[in-house]
Amino acid sequence: MRVIVVGAGLSGLMAARECVAQGHDVTVFDKGRGVGGRLATRRIKDATLDHGAQFFTVRSDEMQTHVDQWLTAGVVREWCRGFSEVDGHPRYIGTNGMTSIAKHLAIGLDVRLSTLVFSLTRGDTDWIITTDDGVAHHADRVILTAPIPQSFSLMFGGGIEMPTELRNTDYDRTLGLLVTLDSNNHNVSSPGGMQFPDDVFSFIGDNAAKGISDTPALTFHANPDWSLANFDLTNREIHDALLEAATPWLGTSVVTSSEVKKWRFAIPKKLWPEACWVDDSGTLAIAGDAFAGPRVEGAVLSGVAAARSALA
Ligand SMILES: Cc1cc2nc3c(=O)[nH]c(=O)nc-3n(C[C@H](O)[C@H](O)[C@H](O)COP(=O)(O)OP(=O)(O)OC[C@H]3O[C@@H](n4cnc5c(N)ncnc54)[C@H](O)[C@@H]3O)c2cc1C
Incomplete structure (x- = not known):
C-alpha cells in the first residue's frame, strides 16, 4: 500500500x-x-542546545525495547537518575x-x-x-x-x-530562552538539570553538563502559566523578561548570545x-x-x- x-x-x-x-x-x-x-537541537556558534524535549523516561516494556536498540546503536545514553532528588529512574538523552x-x-x-x-x-x-x-x-x-x-x-x-x-x-505553551556563556560559572547544579527551580521556569538545562555542548550553554523553559501570560508579547519583550528571570541562575558567567524560542503546541493538557x-x-x-x-x-x-x- x-x-x-x-x-x-x-x-x-x-x-x-x-x-x-x-x-x-x-x-x-x-x-x-x-x-x-x-x-529539537540547535547549534549556536560552538554550542549545542536542546530546546524542545530535554530528556525522556521509560515507563513501558514496549518503550524499553526501542530504547535498548537505541542504546546499542549509540543514539541515546543515560543522563542521570533524577535531578534534585535521585529516584533511580533513568533519564535518557540523545547522544x-x-x-x-x-x-x-x-x-x-x-x-x-x-x-x-x-x-x-x-x-x-x-x-x-x-x-x-x-x-x-x-x-x-x-x-x-x-x-x-x-x-x-x-x-x-x-x-x-x-x-x-x-x-x-488543548496544549500548554512554552517560552524558552537559549543562552550561550563565556564560562560554566553559573548556578545550575549537577547533573545539569533543574525542574521547577523557581516561579518562572519549569526546567533549566545545562547542555555542557549534559555532554552535548562543547561550550557553556543553558536552556531555560518558562512554566505553562508564565508562558501563556507572556506569549503575545513581542519577541524582544519576551527575551528581556526571560533574561531578567534567568539572571540569578547565571552566576558570574557572561552571556555571549541569547535568543527566544516559542512553542505554541508544547505539551497536550488532556489525553x-x-x-x-x-x-x-x-x-x-x-x-x-x-x-x-x-x-x-x-x-x-x-x-x-x-x-x-x-x-x-
Ligand atoms: C519545550 C518542550 C519541552 C519538552 N520536554 C520534554 C521532556 O523533557 N521529556 C519528554 O518526554 N517530552 C518532552 N516534551 C514533549 C515531547 O517533545 C513530545 O511529546 C514529542 O516530541 C511529540 O512528538 P510528536 O511526533 O507527537 O509531535 P511533533 O514532534 O510536534 O511532530 C509533529 C511534526 O509535524 C510537522 N507538521 C505539522 N503540521 C504539518 C503539515 N501541515 N505539513 C507537514 N508537516 C507538518 C511538524 O513540523 C512536526 O515536525 C517537550 C516538548 C516541548 C515543546
Missing part, C-alpha cells in the same frame, strides 16, 4: 518505520527544515542532542522536508494529499501526526470529521483515551503525544499503534 505520514516528529517516524517494516511504500512529509519536531534520535529513525525513510501538507481530501478510492508545491499525492493510508489542532485544520478543510473531544485538545484514533474506513489514523502520553514515550507508542491500526 501507499502510505503517507504527515509529520517527521517521533510519532511520524515511528509510524513510518512500522509501515516500511510491514513492506509498504511510505512517504513522510514535514514542513520543518529538519526531522524531529519537538525533539548528540535529542534530534539525534529522530535523525537515526529517519535513516532509510523517504522523508520530504520543508514540505507543508496543506490539504487532505477523500478521493473515489484513495486519499489525496496536496503539498505546498501544488503536487497532489495519492495514498491508500494516511497517518497524521501533527499536534491535534494542526491535524484538525487539515481534516476540516477536506470535510473530514474528527470527534469533538479530540479536536478540542485521548486510546493510543491513536482511526476513522470509520480504517484508512486514516491520527497519532501523537496527545494519545499515549504527553511525552517522548507517548509519541513513540502512539506512532507505532497508529501504523498497526491503519494497516490492520
Whole structure:
C-alpha cells in the first residue's frame, strides 16, 4: 500500500518505520527544515542546545525495547537518575542532542522536508494529499501526526470529521530562552538539570553538563502559566523578561548570545483515551503525544499503534 505520514516528529517516524517494516511504500512529509519536531537541537556558534524535549523516561516494556536498540546503536545514553532528588529512574538523552534520535529513525525513510501538507481530501478510492508545491499525492493510508489542532485544520478543510473531544485538545505553551556563556560559572547544579527551580521556569538545562555542548550553554523553559501570560508579547519583550528571570541562575558567567524560542503546541493538557484514533474506513489514523502520553514515550507508542491500526 501507499502510505503517507504527515509529520517527521517521533510519532511520524515511528509510524513510518512500522509501515516500511510491514513492506509498504511510505512517504513522510514535514514542513520543518529538519526531522524531529519537538525533539529539537540547535547549534549556536560552538554550542549545542536542546530546546524542545530535554530528556525522556521509560515507563513501558514496549518503550524499553526501542530504547535498548537505541542504546546499542549509540543514539541515546543515560543522563542521570533524577535531578534534585535521585529516584533511580533513568533519564535518557540523545547522544548528540535529542534530534539525534529522530535523525537515526529517519535513516532509510523517504522523508520530504520543508514540505507543508496543506490539504487532505477523500478521493473515489484513495486519499489525496496536496503539498505546498501544488503536487497532489495519492495514498491508500494516511497517518497524521501533527499536534491535534494542526491535524484538525487539515481534516476540516477536506470535510473530514474528527470527534469533538479530540479536536478540542488543548496544549500548554512554552517560552524558552537559549543562552550561550563565556564560562560554566553559573548556578545550575549537577547533573545539569533543574525542574521547577523557581516561579518562572519549569526546567533549566545545562547542555555542557549534559555532554552535548562543547561550550557553556543553558536552556531555560518558562512554566505553562508564565508562558501563556507572556506569549503575545513581542519577541524582544519576551527575551528581556526571560533574561531578567534567568539572571540569578547565571552566576558570574557572561552571556555571549541569547535568543527566544516559542512553542505554541508544547505539551497536550488532556489525553485521548486510546493510543491513536482511526476513522470509520480504517484508512486514516491520527497519532501523537496527545494519545499515549504527553511525552517522548507517548509519541513513540502512539506512532507505532497508529501504523498497526491503519494497516490492520
Ligand atoms: C519545550 C518542550 C519541552 C519538552 N520536554 C520534554 C521532556 O523533557 N521529556 C519528554 O518526554 N517530552 C518532552 N516534551 C514533549 C515531547 O517533545 C513530545 O511529546 C514529542 O516530541 C511529540 O512528538 P510528536 O511526533 O507527537 O509531535 P511533533 O514532534 O510536534 O511532530 C509533529 C511534526 O509535524 C510537522 N507538521 C505539522 N503540521 C504539518 C503539515 N501541515 N505539513 C507537514 N508537516 C507538518 C511538524 O513540523 C512536526 O515536525 C517537550 C516538548 C516541548 C515543546
